[in-house]
Every structure is written in C-alpha cells, then in structure tokens.
Amino acid sequence: xxxxxxxxxxxxxxxxxxxxxxxxxxxxxxxxxxxxxxxxxxxxxxxxxxxxxxxxxxxxxxxxxxxxxxxxxxxxxxxxxxxxxxxxxxxxxxxxxxxxxxxxxxxxxxxxxxxxxxxxxxxxxxxxxxxxxxxxxxxxxxxxxxxxxxxxxxxxxxxxxxxxxxxxxxxxxxxxxxxxxxxxxxxxxxxxxxxxxxxxxxxxxxxxxxxxxxxxxxxxxxxxxxxxxxxxxxxxxxxxxxxxxxxxxxxxxxxxxxxxxxxxxxxxxxxxxxxxxxxxxxxxxxxx
Numbered sequence: 001x002x003x004x005x006x007x008x009x010x011x012x013x014x015x016x017x018x019x020x021x022x023x024x025x026x027x028x029x030x031x032x033x034x035x036x037x038x039x040x041x042x043x044x045x046x047x048x049x050x051x052x053x054x055x056x057x058x059x060x061x062x063x064x065x066x067x068x069x070x071x072x073x074x075x076x077x078x079x080x081x082x083x084x085x086x087x088x089x090x091x092x093x094x095x096x097x098x099x100x101x102x103x104x105x106x107x108x109x110x111x112x113x114x115x116x117x118x119x120x121x122x123x124x125x126x127x128x129x130x131x132x133x134x135x136x137x138x139x140x141x142x143x144x145x146x147x148x149x150x151x152x153x154x155x156x157x158x159x160x161x162x163x164x165x166x167x168x169x170x171x172x173x174x175x176x177x178x179x180x181x182x183x184x185x186x187x188x189x190x191x192x193x194x195x196x197x198x199x200x201x202x203x204x205x206x207x208x209x210x211x212x213x214x215x216x217x218x219x220x221x222x223x224x225x226x227x228x229x230x231x232x233x234x235x236x237x238x239x240x241x242x243x244x245x246x247x248x249x250x251x252x253x254x255x256x257x258x259x260x261x262x263x264x265x266x267x268x269x270x271x272x273x274x275x276x277x278x279x280x281x282x283x284x285x286x287x288x
Contacts, residue, residue, distance in 0.1 A: 002031055003033070003034060003062060004031045005066045006033060006067050007036045007039065007078040007081065008035075011039075016046050029116065059085075079142045099185075099275060120268065121268075127142055127179070134250070142182065144176050144187060145255050147175055147237070148237050156230065157171055158171070158174070158228075162224070168214070175204065184280065187205045190207060202218070226252065227255070235248055236248075
C-alpha cells in the first residue's frame with residue numbers, strides 16, 4: 001500500500017500554499033492520499049483535489065504513514081485521533097516551535113525520498129491513560145496528565161501513591177505526570193528533567209509547591225500512580241494534553257501506561273539531540 005493519510009487542524013491563510021505544495025509533491029511521488037475530513041473541508045474552500053478520500057477516525061485510515069501538517073498542537077490532536085491505528089506518524093512543521101513536528105516544509109522532497117527508501121527508524125512513544133474514579137472521566141495523554149486548582153487563591157493538598165506505596169503529600173498549585181515526550185513541555189518549564197523518548201519512565205513534577213523540599217521524581221513506566229487532591233473553595237482542573245475537564249469533587253486519579261504507543265518516524269539525519277540543540281538551544285551560550 002503506497003498511501004499517506006494527512007491530518008490537519010486550524011489553518012492560517014499564509015500556510016495554504018505550503019500545504020498545497022506538500023500535497024502536490026506527495027501526488028507526484030505516486031502516493032494515494034487520504035485526508036482528515038474536517039481538514040479536507042477547509043482545504044477544499046481554496047483548492048480542488050481529485051481522487052482523494054477522507055477519514056474521520058482511526059478505524060477508517062488506510063495508509064502506510066500519517067503526516068500531521070501543523071505545529072506541535074496539531075501533532076497532539078493527530079495522536080489523540082489516530083493512536084489506535086498503530087500507523088507511524090510524522091509531523092511537518094507549519095507552526096512555531098516544531099518539537100514534535102520537526103520536518104520543515106522545505107524538506108518535503110528529502111522526506112519523501114527517505115520514506116520511499118526506508119531511511120528511517122520507528123520510535124515507540126509511551127502514552128498515559130487516566131481515570132478519575134470520582135466521576136469516571138477517562139482519557140489519554142501523549143505529553144502529560146495535569147491536575148491543578150481552578151481557583152488561583154487557594155492551594156491544593158496533593159497526595160501521591162505509586163503501586164500502592166505512599167510517596168508523599170504536599171501543598172501546591174497542582175502536579176504533572178509526564179511521558180518522556182512531554183518532558184520537554186510543561187514539565188520542563190517547572191524544572192523537570194529532559195528525558196529521551198525511548199526511556200521507559202515517567203516523571204512526576206509538582207506545580208509551584210509550597211515547600212522547597214518537593215522535587216520532580218522519575219519512576220518506571222510500569223508504575224501505577226494514584227493522585228488524590230483536596231482543596232477549599234476550588235474546583236479541580238484535570239488536563240490531558242490539549243483537553244481538560246472540571247471536577248467539582250475532590251478527585252482521585254489513577255494514571256498508568258496505555259497499551260497503545262505512538263509510533264513516530266525518526267529520520268537518520270535528524271536526531272533527538274539535534275532537535276534539543278536547534279529548538280531548545282541546549283548548551284548554547286546566549287551571552288555571546
């Protein structure tokens with residue numbers, strides 16, 4: 001099967017030409033294209049694409065690869081929509097940072113050549129899944145699961161248990177459980193460590209703890225993490241990547257590794273450490 005599924009979300013006017021060019025290059029390389037239906041609807045307002053089918057969920061995808069056209073937020077939405085398909089994903093960066101969507105539009109021809117010649121490896125990225133036992137809200141996160149207060153004036157009392165073994169309790173604005181993929185996101189901004197994508201670990205990072213002796217902790221990804229929170233005069237905001245829900249009652253969240261993974265395409269000429277240096281300026285002396 002010589003087919004590629006294209007996923008996209010919000011489109012700014014200035015990126016339409018780049019998207020059209022990518023589609024043309026893929027068709028010229030004899031790829032059959034399938035486009036996410038809401039994305040196709042937006043594109044068809046500007047261009048006409050003959051012989052293209054659409055999909056609305058993972059079960060309808062018939063492709064060798066899935067390309068996410070946008071920024072890191074679009075890649076996360078793509079992951080949430082398509083993760084059960086088991087099809088390798090690649091992000092084409094039409095956004096800003098582009099940490100997950102690391103291929104630039106100008107590299108599309110090189111990208112197509114590498115795909116055709118199998119010059120890539122597959123990175124299996126862990127996914128978190130969570131359940132709030134109080135209201136049975138469930139979800140997954142490629143980056144992180146976050147529990148925090150919705151009232152900015154009151155702290156939460158956080159209690160964490162790992163594999164039924166009590167870790168600690170502390171007052172804070174909230175807590176993040178992050179995957180290696182998410183370690184370069186929200187967790188990093190709170191002082192969490194950078195973890196390579198193939199590491200079989202999760203990191204638990206407190207959000208603005210009220211005491212200095214609370215620090216991020218790395219645990220095996222086989223761990224089952226239970227978080228309880230209590231707070232006065234506040235609701236509780238539970239976030240998984242770009243989605244969130246409000247819990248009126250004190251939540252008890254169970255977080256563990258999902259049976260699914262996100263398979264991402266890693267080209268030979270772009271390593272994780274290359275991305276750290278180029279996107280996060282790792283080791284660069286900005287004083288020069």
